[in-house]
Amino acid sequence: MRLHTLIYTLLLGPLMAANAVAADARPNILLIVADDLGYSDLGAFGGEISTPNLDKLAATGLQLTSMYAAPTCSPTRAMLMSGTDNHLAGLGTMEEALQPFQRGKPGYEGYLNQQAHSIAQLLKDGGYSTNMVGKWHLGLKPEQGPDQRGFQRSFTLLEGGASHFKPAVLNPTKVEQVNYRENGQAVELPEDFYSTDFYTDKLIAYLRESQQTGRPFFAYAAYTSPHWPLQAPDAYLDKYQGRYDQGYDAVRLARIERMKTLGLLAADFQPANSLPANPRLPRWDQLSIEQRKTEARKMEIYAAMVDNLDHNIGRLLDHLRQSGQLDNTLIVFMSDNGAAGEAHTQFYPAGPNTDNSYENLGRPGSQIDYGARWAEVSAAPFRLFKGTPAEGGISVPAIVQLPKRMQRQGLETGIARVDDLAPTFLALAAVADPGDSYAGQTKHPITGKSMLPMLHGQASAHGQQAVLAGELFGNLYYREGNLKLLAMRPQGGFADAPQPLRWQLFDLATDRGERNDLAASQADTLARLKQAWQGYARQVGVVAPPMPAQAH
Numbered sequence: 001m002r003l004h005t006l007i008y009t010l011l012l013g014p015l016m017a018a019n020a021v022a023a024d025a026r027p028n029i030l031l032i033v034a035d036d037l038g039y040s041d042l043g044a045f046g047g048e049i050s051t052p053n054l055d056k057l058a059a060t061g062l063q064l065t066s067m068y069a070a071p072t073c074s075p076t077r078a079m080l081m082s083g084t085d086n087h088l089a090g091l092g093t094m095e096e097a098l099q100p101f102q103r104g105k106p107g108y109e110g111y112l113n114q115q116a117h118s119i120a121q122l123l124k125d126g127g128y129s130t131n132m133v134g135k136w137h138l139g140l141k142p143e144q145g146p147d148q149r150g151f152q153r154s155f156t157l158l159e160g161g162a163s164h165f166k167p168a169v170l171n172p173t174k175v176e177q178v179n180y181r182e183n184g185q186a187v188e189l190p191e192d193f194y195s196t197d198f199y200t201d202k203l204i205a206y207l208r209e210s211q212q213t214g215r216p217f218f219a220y221a222a223y224t225s226p227h228w229p230l231q232a233p234d235a236y237l238d239k240y241q242g243r244y245d246q247g248y249d250a251v252r253l254a255r256i257e258r259m260k261t262l263g264l265l266a267a268d269f270q271p272a273n274s275l276p277a278n279p280r281l282p283r284w285d286q287l288s289i290e291q292r293k294t295e296a297r298k299m300e301i302y303a304a305m306v307d308n309l310d311h312n313i314g315r316l317l318d319h320l321r322q323s324g325q326l327d328n329t330l331i332v333f334m335s336d337n338g339a340a341g342e343a344h345t346q347f348y349p350a351g352p353n354t355d356n357s358y359e360n361l362g363r364p365g366s367q368i369d370y371g372a373r374w375a376e377v378s379a380a381p382f383r384l385f386k387g388t389p390a391e392g393g394i395s396v397p398a399i400v401q402l403p404k405r406m407q408r409q410g411l412e413t414g415i416a417r418v419d420d421l422a423p424t425f426l427a428l429a430a431v432a433d434p435g436d437s438y439a440g441q442t443k444h445p446i447t448g449k450s451m452l453p454m455l456h457g458q459a460s461a462h463g464q465q466a467v468l469a470g471e472l473f474g475n476l477y478y479r480e481g482n483l484k485l486l487a488m489r490p491q492g493g494f495a496d497a498p499q500p501l502r503w504q505l506f507d508l509a510t511d512r513g514e515r516n517d518l519a520a521s522q523a524d525t526l527a528r529l530k531q532a533w534q535g536y537a538r539q540v541g542v543v544a545p546p547m548p549a550q551a552h
């Protein structure tokens with residue numbers, strides 16, 4: 001008997017008997033993904049932003065402290081959908097960042113390729129009603145959309161980012177030149193469109209339709225909040241006025257102290273201390289009064305977006321509660337990567353109608369991000385942020401609530417990664433792992449590990465000697481147990497010319513802040529993990545840039 005079938009029989013048999021009113025009483029699955037949310041932004045993870053619904057979900061379920069994603073959004077989403085490494089699934093790098101030496105190489109198609117499984121297709125064929133709203137970012141062509149990968153109902157933004165309000169018709173900026181699709185068909189957005197509110201409305205409507213079928217549902221809410229550009233409904237814009245006037249470091253340190261109080265960090269935990277990451281970035285006390293006012297306003301708007309996101313997640317949970325489905329639903333919440341510190345204006349210039357005046361910040365027509373210094377706050381207590389394999393780039397806040405008969409509460413410190421979700425969902429749904437083929441097509445096998453044993457308190461999804469590895473933009477990591485090999489290029493990556501890698505080694509058991517580089521003192525371990533990394537790179541087909549002389 002397969003492990004997932006055994007777990008299903010032992011744990012879900014009583015649940016099915018108690019809920020025999022449904023034609024198929026297997027658990028529902030609700031996956032909620034936030035976009036660019038930092039590790040410490042939620043109240044449950046030490047943040048000062050009001051997130052009562054997610055905080056309650058964490059209190060009544062499991063708060064995962066060691067959940068990992070890819071360094072950026074589309075590679076994470078490829079791993080989520082396929083259950084395997086993004087280099088095999090078609091997003092060896094983001095489509096927007098494909099380099100000449102990567103174009104045309106297997107695994108670098110820029111969309112979820114046909115060699116990748118789709119968890120939505122597997123669950124659909126296994127008897128689930130499949131629904132999705134929000135950001136797809138796994139292919140722009142009609143044959144690459146969610147409706148072609150197993151979602152029966154979908155309302156999606158195909159691109160990786162967009163204005164959160166209805167895009168302008170006249171002189172739209174680049175971020176407004178985007179495509180929305182419902183079930184594969186182009187749609188017109190309503191005038192009062194705000195992404196998080198609208199996606200929630202649409203998903204609740206889909207869930208109402210699904211309930212009529214008597215089938216369990218798989219619902220994927222891929223919110224674009226709080227991704228750039230920072231925009232929020234008027235009702236939220238002034239809620240955090242004055243909250244961030246004390247500046248970056250004061251807010252960050254306060255979060256770290258709350259994390260210690262909450263038990264998320266040991267009392268003697270040493271956070272990353274190499275701030276700011278870019279020494280050219282000014283400290284708070286180096287800013288003028290007007291600059292501080294604008295910087296604080298950016299974080300106020302970011303907080304407003306997270307607050308609104310939490311409100312809408314509360315609406316989803318209320319619907320499940322009122323419809324009698326909550327107790328039989330697995331709920332997974334996570335962010336798709338670490339906090340976003342990039343300056344978007346270099347890729348998405350303002351247009352003739354862009355209005356970034358102080359009075360219009362956060363409203364339609366504005367186009368701002370909150371910058372690297374606030375991203376360092378969101379990433380607390382870790383180092384760096386989105387786009388890097390440092391802990392601040394790949395460690396994400398995550399919460400899991402199991403169906404009521406299976407519930408367990410507390411902090412879960414076991415290691416898991418986004419590609420573990422697909423096998424977890426299959427195990428819970430009692431749908432067989434299809435292996436290396438499906439519907440007559442050769443597929444890359446699912447390589448993630450089911451999280452169900454970990455969620456039931458038995459063991460980490462990856463055991464005590466967890467092995468995780470990844471690469472993006474020429475930066476890489478290899479984790480074996482608590483040892484983490486990290487190699488990164490100077491800022492700028494290899495867009496202009498290859499830069500030498502700096503190899504580092506950390507013991508995350510005592511140094512998750514990545515402060516103490518062990519590369520020099522443990523040269524043999526460093527060399528061994530480098531060899532292990534090369535084996536991983538060959539296995540998944542990493543296409544790396546030409547390497548200059550390596551630096552230590």
